[in-house]
Amino acid sequence: MTSRWTTAVLDTDQPGGWAVARSPEGFLFDDNGALFPREWLKRQDLSVLAEHGIGHLDGEPVYLLELRSASEVSGCNWKGLRAFMLDGDHTIYKVLGYAAQIGTWAREHRFCGNCGQAMTQVPRERAMYCQPCDLRSYPRISPSMIVLITRGDEILLARSPRFVTGVYSTLAGFAEPGESAEDCLIREVREEVQIEVQNIQYLGSQCWPFPHSMMLGFHAEYAGGEIVCQEDEIEDAQWFNVHDLPPLPASKSIARYLIDVYVARRLGHAEPVLPG
Ligand SMILES: NC(=O)C1=CN([C@@H]2O[C@H](COP(=O)(O)OP(=O)(O)OC[C@H]3O[C@@H](n4cnc5c(N)ncnc54)[C@H](O)[C@@H]3O)[C@@H](O)[C@H]2O)C=CC1
Ligand SMILES: [Mg+2]
Ligand SMILES: [Zn+2]
Known part of the structure; x- marks a missing residue:
């Protein structure tokens, strides 16, 4: 059986694909679920902290928008990961569970733990980098x-x-x-x-x-x-x-x-x- 969901590091400069939005209040969702056309989502008034390409669902690229706070999006609401685990489709829960871990890490590693300077996203690798310290921070497990x-x-x-x-x-x-x-x-x-x-x-x-x-x-x-x-x-x-x-x-x-x-x-x- 091939898996519907595989994780990957994707180039955020490429357009298109799906996106999920995550804030301290959970994931954005509407009647169609928690995945939105990415270009549409990026046109909404969201306070984006970081964007990461996180993988492929049924062959389509999926991105995460990690937000500073939850904002109003017409026709949408926010829901925590636990609720998606309890009542949702297991594959979607896997996508959101991974997005949540990447989002937590992205939120908590914007600055270098050694010198305090802003870190940058490393292309093609799931890492944040501080050049002066030559320090890489990876998602925490x-x-x-x-x-x-x-x-x-x-x-x-x-x-x-x-x-x-x-x-x-x-x-x-x-x-x-x-x-x-x-x-x-x-x-x-x-x-x-x-x-x-x-x-x-x-x-x-x-x-x-x-x-x-x-x-x-x-x-x-x-x-x-x-x-x-x-x-x-x-x-x-x-x-x-x-x-x-x-x-x-x-x-x-x-x-x-x-x-x-x-x-x-x-x-x-x-x-x-x-x-x-
Ligand atoms: N999937 C499952 O079936 C279950 C999962 N869990 C998970 O297992 C984990 C551990 O269980 P607990 O009984 O809560 O842990 P625990 O018995 O070690 O106690 C929690 C305490 O550990 C410390 N702590 C918190 N985060 C830590 C970290 N990252 N590394 C080291 N220490 C830390 C804090 O002092 C916290 O109060 C939790 O994430 C919990 O959600 C627990 C039970 C069932
Ligand atoms: Mg315990
Ligand atoms: Zn540093």
């Missing part, structure tokens, strides 16, 4: 571990105070400098619930553009300890029987995939596929 811990028919799920009421999920956390993926996983589990794990197994990864996580998903078995929740981060954590689970995270998340894979194996059902 934050590796994050996510793990389902199990004990026979039971799985450990936890709630962050930020979650939708009632929903429980797997544990997750960002890698720190100096750590392997396994070191990070063991540290995060200790910090968040004070338990020990063993037999760590990698299951797959997922790009999570909120704002730039690369989720590495694992299964691990319980090895010892009693649950003690980390103050402020974990509101509640419990062992749940696979036959009696609480409300779970959205179906497209790797958190949900890790849970669904284990439950399927336990109950002898067909295994789910990890959404890209």
